[in-house]
Amino acid sequence: MSGNAYNDIFSAFKGDEGDLIAILLRIQEKFGYISEDAVKHTAQFLRLSENRIYGVASFYSKFRFTEPGTTSIKVCMGTACHVHGGKFLADAVGWKLGVSIGQVTEDRRFDFQRVNCLGCCALAPVVKVNDRVHARMMVIGLEEILSRRE
Amino acid sequence: MACDKWDSLRGSRVPVIHIGTATCGAAAGALDVLESVRRTLNENRLEATVVQVGCIGPCYLEPLMDITMPGFPRVSYANVTPQMAGSIIERYLIKGDPSLELAVGHFGSNGNGDFDGLPRFFEMPMLKPQVRVVLRNCGFIDPEDIDHYLANDGYVGLAGALEKRPEDVIAEVKEAGLRGRGGAGFPTYRKWEICRSVPGTTKYMICNCSEGDPGAFMNRSLIESDPHCVLEGLLIAAYAIGANHGYVYINSDYALAIARLKKAASQMKEYGLLGENILDSGFSFDVTIKEGAGAFVCGEETALIGSIEGKRGMPRSRPPFPAISGLRGEPTIINNVETLGALPNIIRNGAAWYRQFGVQGNYGTKTFSLVGKIRRPGLIEVPLGIKLRQIIFEIGGGSQKRFKAVQTGGPSGGCLSEEYLDIPVEYESMTAAGSIMGSGGMIVMDEETCAVDLALYFLHFTQNESCGKCSPCRVGTHHMVDILEKIVRGQGQMDDLSKLQVLAETVARASLCGLGQTAPNPVLTTLRHFRSEFLQHVKEKHCSAAVCRELVEYDIDPVKCNGCHRCVSVCPTAAITGAKSELHKIDIYLCIKCRACYEICRFDPLAADAIVFRSRRSVL
Numbered sequence: 208m209s210g211n212a213y214n215d216i217f218s219a220f221k222g223d224e225g226d227l228i229a230i231l232l233r234i235q236e237k238f239g240y241i242s243e244d245a246v247k248h249t250a251q252f253l254r255l256s257e258n259r260i261y262g263v264a265s266f267y268s269k270f271r272f273t274e275p276g277t278t279s280i281k282v283c284m285g286t287a288c289h290v291h292g293g294k295f296l297a298d299a300v301g302w303k304l305g306v307s308i309g310q311v312t313e314d315r316r317f318d319f320q321r322v323n324c325l326g327c328c329a330l331a332p333v334v335k336v337n338d339r340v341h342a343r344m345m346v347i348g349l350e351e352i353l354s355r356r357e
Numbered sequence: 358m359a360c361d362k363w364d365s366l367r368g369s370r371v372p373v374i375h376i377g378t379a380t381c382g383a384a385a386g387a388l389d390v391l392e393s394v395r396r397t398l399n400e401n402r403l404e405a406t407v408v409q410v411g412c413i414g415p416c417y418l419e420p421l422m423d424i425t426m427p428g429f430p431r432v433s434y435a436n437v438t439p440q441m442a443g444s445i446i447e448r449y450l451i452k453g454d455p456s457l458e459l460a461v462g463h464f465g466s467n468g469n470g471d472f473d474g475l476p477r478f479f480e481m482p483m484l485k486p487q488v489r490v491v492l493r494n495c496g497f498i499d500p501e502d503i504d505h506y507l508a509n510d511g512y513v514g515l516a517g518a519l520e521k522r523p524e525d526v527i528a529e530v531k532e533a534g535l536r537g538r539g540g541a542g543f544p545t546y547r548k549w550e551i552c553r554s555v556p557g558t559t560k561y562m563i564c565n566c567s568e569g570d571p572g573a574f575m576n577r578s579l580i581e582s583d584p585h586c587v588l589e590g591l592l593i594a595a596y597a598i599g600a601n602h603g604y605v606y607i608n609s610d611y612a613l614a615i616a617r618l619k620k621a622a623s624q625m626k627e628y629g630l631l632g633e634n635i636l637d638s639g640f641s642f643d644v645t646i647k648e649g650a651g652a653f654v655c656g657e658e659t660a661l662i663g664s665i666e667g668k669r670g671m672p673r674s675r676p677p678f679p680a681i682s683g684l685r686g687e688p689t690i691i692n693n694v695e696t697l698g699a700l701p702n703i704i705r706n707g708a709a710w711y712r713q714f715g716v717q718g719n720y721g722t723k724t725f726s727l728v729g730k731i732r733r734p735g736l737i738e739v740p741l742g743i744k745l746r747q748i749i750f751e752i753g754g755g756s757q758k759r760f761k762a763v764q765t766g767g768p769s770g771g772c773l774s775e776e777y778l779d780i781p782v783e784y785e786s787m788t789a790a791g792s793i794m795g796s797g798g799m800i801v802m803d804e805e806t807c808a809v810d811l812a813l814y815f816l817h818f819t820q821n822e823s824c825g826k827c828s829p830c831r832v833g834t835h836h837m838v839d840i841l842e843k844i845v846r847g848q849g850q851m852d853d854l855s856k857l858q859v860l861a862e863t864v865a866r867a868s869l870c871g872l873g874q875t876a877p878n879p880v881l882t883t884l885r886h887f888r889s890e891f892l893q894h895v896k897e898k899h900c901s902a903a904v905c906r907e908l909v910e911y912d913i914d915p916v917k918c919n920g921c922h923r924c925v926s927v928c929p930t931a932a933i934t935g936a937k938s939e940l941h942k943i944d945i946y947l948c949i950k951c952r953a954c955y956e957i958c959r960f961d962p963l964a965a966d967a968i969v970f971r972s973r974r975s976v977l
Contacts, residue, residue, distance in 0.1 A: 232609055268822075298949060324573070326568075326574035
């Protein structure tokens, strides 16, 4: 990725240390993950060590350091989803896709993640596929949603 | 001007359609409903105003669509599908038939109003025991329109505060008895007084909308539905402590809430409610929206400050408290979203008015997200002092299966069993019962929820979210997870329970910050209130809720099974075999006990409810 793409992001910031998390969020929104390259550029822009950038980024669960798959599947692991069987759902879907939570399928089509809580607790269990939250999910329903993307 | 706009909406000559499109409404399908409504209006060339509002509370009724015909009270339709929305609009707007069989309530002033047999919305069992102070505008105003807020007494509280001396504002809040709604219940005025008394000109006011605990969405809902109310509260608090710069620290996953906050702030600037010399009072204030990146510990004050400064969100030891030395070493006050949301109401209506809600020492209201195994889940606001039983059974309608426990306070709180349901919801009584008030997550469990499994769930969460700075929390929670995992696998020994107890008490006592100090709470309360369940797991290798995987086995009832093949196709590990129309069999060595077959056998119309799972007692 060219440095220009980063400069576009950086131009909205003054370059204070306090901007670090916002910058990383913008980078992740644009590229899908925080690459080594991104850490390097951010370090130069903020005049902080790469170590420092990585230290902050790895602290927050939102940031990821591997390239995401095409379709993102986020299984909610909130308390309400848990008591409504969210972990069973996650297991079944993981087996079907052949991946564990946090992994991308071999063909890079599906990106399988967990989230702490999507805040749609009254509709538990929920799964977010790309930008859409699906309510009261069952294995069969999720399969159908995913098959539509094949 | 704002009032004109609002009155023209209320006295509108064309029908007004309200649709709740906050995050939870959208998840339930409100955006599809919205599209269908717009399409139907276009196709029939109907004139109507469509207003997207926030969340009114009863999530189980989502998506909600309300129609106000000129001269009639607003009528609410629940669980609306896109097709339904289209047909309701055609029937009501064209033929004048309000489709009462699909309506749940109306917003008129009297009993049945103009609609025979239709109750008032706020008289419904879920809403009747509630009071709406903080949530008063939610579901009524367009959160993206400052005029709607202004027309509903918006910024009257701020104007009132700016006419007083800051000391008097603090006195008013003291008189109102407002306590921190983030969960700790520290008197708000006392924090402010400390900060105000510190010399210096640079002070910061921060709104804490980190809301990292799973099962809680009160703050997100409030900001999505009424962002100005939180910002007005932020300004009042800033004026009281003498801060000229503020932050809203908000979870970056709350995309809609962030967008609405930003929009609200820019509207405030246009109206002279942010910036220099607000309302000619000489008070200047500006606000920055800071996004967090998903760390539960950042709800802790000192960790939150670290995160705003662009560092790892790790707590530091206190004192000095942030009120004396916080953000960039300057005096800083951090208040929860709901605390700030209460302020405009307190200043506008006076402390005495606020004290009519709640009980001595616990004045005012509290919002909860009432979820889990309950008939009527949703966002509720109740006066403090209400009984837990009333919340769960009157408002929530109880659980479908037998009620087991209620979990409050998220990962920092605890489980309370049925015998505790008659305690009042007050900071002190909740703590005495072993749980905490918390920020407002309230998760109901029934007999199909395993208390040990839930304790493990919370501990897993806190162990993951532990920042790792102090070893009691970092190492202690890890060992507790290990022991609990042994127990849920049926490998627990009797001395594991005492080990767990000792570890939990040590972690609680020795940890640096609130996360570690409260992390053992879910375990300690379950050990206290649900000891028999622990004993079942350890002694009989039995999980009465049939949740703990290793203690459960799946089987097919040969009498019921009709060989529909649905379970064979859904099983992720091909553990179920059998030809169509013949009896199916489960290979227990391949089965991962994911319940996919059970679900389909229950819910598919072709299936025969033949798959069962149970946990047997093994007597040693």
